[in-house]
Amino acid sequence: MTLRQLEETVLSVLALMMAGISPNIFPVAQAGYANMAYLATRFLIPSIGILVVLWAASLARGHARLARRLLVGAVAGIAATVGLEAVRITSFHFGGMPGDLPRLMGVLLTDRLMLGPSPLSDTLGWLYHFWNGASFGIIFAVLLGRRSSAWAIGFGQLIGIGFLLSPAVKALGIGFMGSDMPTMPLTVVLAHLVYGLILGWLSRRWLQGGDWLLAFAEYRHSGVSFPA
């Protein structure tokens, strides 16, 4: 492995770690380990800043492939979240979901669960929700790049199942993986199916390389150099 390859790998691993923080603070808070407002100020906000720095560093150091994947992942993730929301909002409107998740995340982020939502908490809740979508998009793009739709659908379903198994759903009191409210897991599966489809489609359109960013062995054995 050359120094450049090592540098790109380190930047990629750091980006994956930072992108992994946002989706985890909600379940960690719901599990009772820490207040979500605390986690947001101590971990979420710094992680966003570090991701921006990593993107800028990737560009500055000539790792155009990684920089593009970070950007495409974030944008495709946000776009895919719009699709996910179309399913979730519709289901919530017809009573298929136990609550309005972005609003709940907003009151937890602003530490005002007892007071209920405010315009600020709603705004932050929605921003957090979309940033989660962007974070998962970054993870997909950095890890998998330009993979087939089947990969993206599988990735979306993994997120959905992870959510259903998380303390966030347990705290809602609707049984294991929402089994007491079948419309809820159904909505989660459908919403993440749409998320995966959009994420995969956009990634295939916007990314050029279909190679693994982190698979050193692939390069070592094939002798293919890293594309700039």
Added chain:
Amino acid sequence: MFKRKHWNGIVPAVLAGVMALSGAAYAAGPGVQVEAKGSVEAVVANLKKMVADNGMMVMGELHQGKVLAMTGLKVESETVFVGNPTVGKELFTEEPGAGLVVPIRINVYADAQGSTWVSYIPPSEQLGSYQNAKVSQVAAMLDGKLHDLVQMLAK
């Protein structure tokens, strides 16, 4: 003479009788329920001002209506937790477990007909179970304060 246990039961009964004679409207449900003038929002705003005027303070708020709106339910309900550091000190000195009862929660809600109600459970009903004369004395004082407070909001 009355045993303490009997006395604890008599205080809320007498208060309920006094309230019934005062002409205010009452609803079924736990504790004391008094119909109030104005919307839930207006009554809560008045309540907060009156709490201060009656030697107590708002120690916390719970907007059940807004919280439940996140589940899609539309309901008007707000709870205000009121207390007083001096009274709290007295109670907790006597009974370290008094935190189950104080600060006292006063709920303001709108019923299906749109009428606004103020409700609370008289502290004597819960603090009486400690079987402690000093605690019961404080509880009776709190009952009186809450009664006066709610009467000012009554329709």
